[in-house]
Amino acid sequence: MPLIIKDEYPEVLFREDGKRLDGREKNELRPIKMEVGVIKNADGSAYLEWGDNKIFAAVYGPREVHPHHLAKPDRGILRVFYRMATFSVFDRKRPAPGRREKEISMIISDCIEPILFLELYPGTSFEVFIEVINADGGTRCASTTVAALALADAGIPMKSLVSAVAVGKIDGKIVVDLSGIEDKAGEADLPCAITWYNKEISLLQFDGDMDLNEMSEFLDLAKDALGRIHQIQLEVLKSKFLTIQEKSDEIIVNKENQGES
């Protein structure tokens, strides 16, 4: 039977003043908040709030491979498990992982692999677990961004971070960072990610239609937005170590004071 309130989309995605329904300009990102070290048991972890998306990521590794036959004698393997909570979407999702989750896991894994030095860890695995507890459009990009942060938090050697965002076309106009409604009611959607060590595209999907001019506009807009996301990632990581530095400074000062008195 259907639900009592129906999941309906508006017909127009721009307000009269030219802004988007949530009040954003075309090239404006939703508010992003990130945090590292949120899951104490994990080797590395991160939490991300991106608009109404809420996502946890945890990294375990390098560790023994289960099942053992997946181990590679010359290098480590990266396994990403992207999952959504049953209550993260409008219609309750079935608890078992579906085809969509498996595909996105693979896309994210392929996106992240270039930044790691897997050849230095033969016979081991790195496992990245991503749990979306609230979804509102662009979860694969948000998940990639938070997974990179969790890997960095785990202290795993990396060539650089990777950041991801979706660009799209709504009501004929090209905009950055589609929200849930814009994603469902819009015409085109292009999630992409950049690995910063070579500034190349590492995740790319597209659904919709575009001409060549639009494609270059899409990619330019994405690059600009990705730069801003990268800055946030770097600041979050830095602030973790600054906090540790401040604490150790405090301890040193306290000890010195005790020595004087």
Place this chain on the structure above:
Amino acid sequence: MMDVKRVISKIEKNYIINNLRKQERIDGRGLWDYRKFKIQSDIISSAEGSADVSLGETRIITGLKYEVGEPFPDLPNEGVCTVMAELLPLASPLFERGPPDEQSIELARVVDRGIRHADCVQTKKLCIKENEAVYILFVDMYVINYDGNLIDAGGISALTTLISAHIPEGKIENGNLEWTGKYFTGESIVNELPIVITYGKIGDIVFLDPNLPEELVCDGRISISVTEDKITSIQKSGAATFSIDELKMLGDKSLEIGKKLRKDLNLWQYKAKYK
């Protein structure tokens, strides 16, 4: 990163037991103290109710979804409330991927039974039309970090989620299901607040709220659900045995601890603000 081990060394085990004999815990608590509860409610916009509950470092996020379906033939005017638990591999190196295992099913079942037999959810109010349409509530718990005693954290998490519920009110008109424009809130569907309280047992020592190392070395556990004045469900698990005197003592203790916890947590403060 916390140090999580599947097997705890003899030395550490003896350390834990010797401390318990002196009425002390490795984390500084007394035998009958809970770790600190931290509760946030209504944190998930896509759910019809939610809670983020931490008990020490154990953390569980729970969300409520609903569907409208046909009632069971033997209960034509009652809705249904089901509880599910996922031990995410993200939460601990001890959890593995794959379909629910014994531990997650036990967690879901113990929390479910605690609620079911205590006149907690008013299933008769979850009926839209007799024999035709009732609400089916899904209370889904996700373990985000595991540091022992999932059952108590899960119980509080499920209760807070139900209290924070805001479910669209439906009616059947000309054979169609329609929204009345109002919401059911937790206040109107939750009556009693059964609180599940778990004890660990090592040798002949019983203690409240085992943390992870204690849980790994203890012989067994017992979980007792209590309302204001009654015991509503019990689950003994693990290879421990309890004497009858011990059970009488734990029954008394549970009512006392339940009373205090219910007052301290004041769960009704988390009720939804929808009307």
